[in-house]
Amino acid sequence: SQTIHQWPATLVQPVGSPLSLECTVEGTSNPNLYWYRQAAGRGLQLLFYSVGIGQISSEVPQNLSASRPQDRQFILSSKKLLLSDSGFYLCAWSVGSFGDEQFFGPGTRLTVL
Amino acid sequence: QKEVEQNSGPLSVPEGAIASLNCTYSDRVSQSFFWYRQYSGKSPELIMSIYSNGDKEDGRFTAQLNKASQYVSLLIRDSQPSDSATYLCAVEAGRRALTFGSGTRLQVQP
Numbered sequence: 621s622q623t624i625h626q627w628p629a630t631l632v633q634p635v636g637s638p639l640s641l642e643c644t645v646e647g648t649s650n651p652n653l654y655w656y657r658q659a660a661g662r663g664l665q666l667l668f669y670s671v672g673i674g675q676i677s678s679e680v681p682q683n684l685s686a687s688r689p690q691d692r693q694f695i696l697s698s699k700k701l702l703l704s705d706s707g708f709y710l711c712a713w714s715v716g717s718f719g720d721e722q723f724f725g726p727g728t729r730l731t732v733l
Numbered sequence: 734q735k736e737v738e739q740n741s742g743p744l745s746v747p748e749g750a751i752a753s754l755n756c757t758y759s760d761r762v763s764q765s766f767f768w769y770r771q772y773s774g775k776s777p778e779l780i781m782s783i784y785s786n787g788d789k790e791d792g793r794f795t796a797q798l799n800k801a802s803q804y805v806s807l808l809i810r811d812s813q814p815s816d817s818a819t820y821l822c823a824v825e826a827g828r829r830a831l832t833f834g835s836g837t838r839l840q841v842q843p
Contacts, residue, residue, distance in 0.1 A: 654830055663737075663821065663835040664777070679830075710776055721767060722823075722831060724776040 622647035624725040626711050632731045639684075639698040641728050643711030646692065651713040653694040654722065655686055658708040670694060706732045736760060737824050739834035747842050752809040754837050756822030759803070765825040766798055766805045771836065772818045781807060812841045 623646045633639060645651050655667040666679045668686035676686050683702060687695045694711055711725040738757050746752045754768075765784055769777035783789045783796040783805065795808040805824075809816055819836040 664833040666830050666832075669830050708776075720765075721779055721782050723779060724769075727776040729774075 622713070622723065624711060624713055624723060626709075626725040626728050628728060629726065630729045630731075632733060633701050634733055635703055636700050639696070639701055639705070639730070641696040641709055641711075641730075643694040643696075643725055644692055645713045648692070648713065648715055650691060651715055653688065654712040654714075655694065655696050656710040656712065656724075658710060660707070664710065668696070701732045703732050706730055736832045737822055737834040739820075739822050739837045741835060742838040743840045744837055745840045745842060746812050748812060748814060750812050750841075752812045752816065752839055752841070754807040754809075754820050754822075754839065755804060756806065756824075756834055757804045758822075758824045758832075760824070761800075761803065763800075763803075763824045766796070767823040767825075767831065768794075768796060768805075768807045769821040769823060769833075770816075770818045771821055777821055809839075812839075814841045814843050817841045 625644050627642055653670045656664040657667055658664050668676055668678055670676050670688045673688055673691055684698050709728045709730055712722040714720045714722045736759050768781040770780050771777045781794055781796040783798045786798050786800055789796045793810045797806045817840050819838045821836045822834040823831040825831050
C-alpha cells in the first residue's frame, strides 16, 4: 500500500530564515506530487505540482520554490521566510491523470515569527 | 466569483440524523468531484469521489452530482459525533490539480 511522509511535523522559524520541507511517497512509482498551503480557517491553495523528476509547475508566484530530485521525493523551499508564509503545508500524491484522487500526507505546521 | 463554494457552517445535527453538505462549482467542464474530511489539526482524508451524474453510496455516505445545476452534495446518514469535522469539496476541471472549497464545519450533537 502507498504511504506518504512529511517532515518536520511542526516548525517555528524567524522571519528571513530559510525553509526546507520534505515529502516522500512509498509504494507507488511516478506519482504526481503536489504542495498545498492551508491558512488558518481557509481552504487549500495549490502551490506547486510535479509530474516527474525535475518537472515543477508553479501555481502562485511567491518566495517559495519546489524541487523533485527523485521520483518519490518532493521538497518545498524558501530562502527568506515572510510572516505570511505561516500555515499548514500539505503534500499530496496521485497517479494517472490529474482527475484522479489525491491523497494527502500528515502535513507540516509552520509558524513564522 | 469563487470556483468552488461551500457554506462555512457550522452545520449542527443531532446524533443519528442525516447531515447534508452542499457544494457548487463554476466551471462547466468539471469532470471529477471529491469529498474530503478534515479533523481539526489534521490533513484532509478522501472519503468519496464521484464522476457521473446521480448518486454514489459508500456505507453511511452518499455523494450526489448534478452537472446541469453544477452542484455536488454529500449525505451522511446516522450521523455520529465522530463525524464532526470540516468537509472539503474538491473539483477537477481539466486543470493541473484540484480546486478546493473552503469547507463546511459539521457538528454532530450527542
